[in-house]
Amino acid sequence: MLREVEKIKEDFKSVNPKFVERYEKIDDSDEFYLFMAKPLRCSFRVNTLKARVEDVVESLNDRFELEPVPWCREGFFVNAESVGGTIEHMIGLIFSQEASAMIPAIALDVKPGMLVLDMCASPGGKTTQIAQYMQNEGCIIANDVKYDRLNILISNLQRCGVTIARVTMKDGRFFKRFSDRFDRVLIDAPCSNVGMIRKNFKYLKLWSLKEVVSLSRLQKELVMAGYKALKPGGVLVYATCTLDPLENEEVIDHLLSNTDAEIVEIDLPVRRHRPITKFEGREYSKEVLKCLRIHPQDNDTEGFFVAKILKPS
Numbered sequence: 001m002l003r004e005v006e007k008i009k010e011d012f013k014s015v016n017p018k019f020v021e022r023y024e025k026i027d028d029s030d031e032f033y034l035f036m037a038k039p040l041r042c043s044f045r046v047n048t049l050k051a052r053v054e055d056v057v058e059s060l061n062d063r064f065e066l067e068p069v070p071w072c073r074e075g076f077f078v079n080a081e082s083v084g085g086t087i088e089h090m091i092g093l094i095f096s097q098e099a100s101a102m103i104p105a106i107a108l109d110v111k112p113g114m115l116v117l118d119m120c121a122s123p124g125g126k127t128t129q130i131a132q133y134m135q136n137e138g139c140i141i142a143n144d145v146k147y148d149r150l151n152i153l154i155s156n157l158q159r160c161g162v163t164i165a166r167v168t169m170k171d172g173r174f175f176k177r178f179s180d181r182f183d184r185v186l187i188d189a190p191c192s193n194v195g196m197i198r199k200n201f202k203y204l205k206l207w208s209l210k211e212v213v214s215l216s217r218l219q220k221e222l223v224m225a226g227y228k229a230l231k232p233g234g235v236l237v238y239a240t241c242t243l244d245p246l247e248n249e250e251v252i253d254h255l256l257s258n259t260d261a262e263i264v265e266i267d268l269p270v271r272r273h274r275p276i277t278k279f280e281g282r283e284y285s286k287e288v289l290k291c292l293r294i295h296p297q298d299n300d301t302e303g304f305f306v307a308k309i310l311k312p313s
Contacts, residue, residue: 005030008037012204019207023194025280026243027273027295035296040198043099044083045125046074048132049161051093059088070299071268072102074132092159097125100195100270100294100304104186104239105129107266107308112137114183119172119226122149124156126188131162140165141182143172176225185226185236189219189251195241195303198296216246220254227259233313235264239306243295245279248305252291253284255309263290264308271298 012033013020023032046053053074060066064083069075077099088094105126110116112135121127121142130140142157142165144150150169157165172187192212193203223238230236238255240247255261273293277284291307 001030001034005033008033011037015201015204016207018209019204022209022244026245026276029297031297032295035300036197038198038300040098040302041077041300042080042082043069043075043077043097044089044094045072045097045102045129046076046094047092047128047160048074049128049136050091056088056093060086069099069102071270072099072106075099075102090159092161095125095128095156095160097129098199098241098302100299100301101125101241102129103266103268103270103292103304103306104188104237105133106268107306108184108186108237109235110134110138110184114138115181116140116184117175117182117186117226117229118142119175119185119187119222120144120189121167122146122153124153124160126186127153127165128156128160128162130186131157131160131164134164136162136164138164141168142166143168143170143175145169145171172222173225175229178229180229180231182229183231183234185230185234187222187226187236187238189215189222189238189240189247191215191219191240191242191247192244193241194243195296198302212244212246216250219247219251223251223255224258227255227261227309227311230311232311234311236261236309236311237306238309239304241302241304243293243303243305245276245284248293248307249276249279249284249288249291250282252288252307252309256285256287260312262310262312263287264310265290266292266306266308270294273298
């Protein structure tokens with residue numbers, strides 16, 4: 001195994017040596033590199049707006065071997081490269097979604113009738129998941145900043161039968177003008193996509209520390225805007241598919257340092273890494289220990305970070 005790990009690290013270095021240098025400070029374990037080099041497991045979520053979980057599972061069991069995702073009742077791993085070509089996917093009975101990406105919508109704890117802001121909504125996996133938990137009752141502002149991403153978002157909303165979403169195209173920071181307006185806010189923030197390297201090695205090639213620093217500034221502004229738009233007593237969930245503390249713990253620490261926000265522990269059967277409280281001379285609030293930091297080897301998923309934030313009444 002040692003030789004295999006050494007080869008993987010050398011391969012990573014040949015593509016992007018700065019990435020390996022950076023992640024020596026974050027997770028330099030053999031397991032991290034072994035799982036980063038493994039293909040990502042295929043998973044999907046049953047869309048309960050259109051079908052019962054039991055009925056869809058019965059239909060798919062004839063063609064695939066399914067394994068339940070422990071933290072999502074509607075989620076399943078599947079022994080296939082993709083389920084995108086199935087009739088169930090085409091008509092919106094299932095949605096192809098990475099297993100750890102199912103966590104933010106669960107943590108958001110929505111109820112029918114709520115007003116929800118999904119600040120960075122495209123391609124719509126989490127938006128459609130939120131809508132099914134709301135039973136298509138209430139309103140979701142499904143926002144994204146880029147026009148070309150809106151077409152994908154709208155297509156997925158229509159395919160999944162979501163009728164309560166209103167699609168907008170705004171910079172997420174725009175929503176800070178709506179003080180105390182939303183019952184729930186989800187910020188699936190733009191990030192350096194390290195968790196997605198398992199899906200496509202282009203993200204390894206594209207990674208740069210300069211972008212991480214730039215994204216961290218943007219993420220802090222987005223989370224501050226989202227918190228301002230949140231009603232007292234409401235919940236904000238901040239999530240990224242990356243593992244750099246500058247994009248995760250530091251963003252949450254920035255929110256805690258500048259507001260009255262409280263972190264709520266996420267009680268799900270997820271194996272996790274301990275959040276980072278010290279990094280490159282910075283010390284973060286111990287409250288970040290309540291966040292979820294998920295490395296690829298923990299559950300054989302993407303790398304992911306999720307924080308559940310309460311705005312006191």
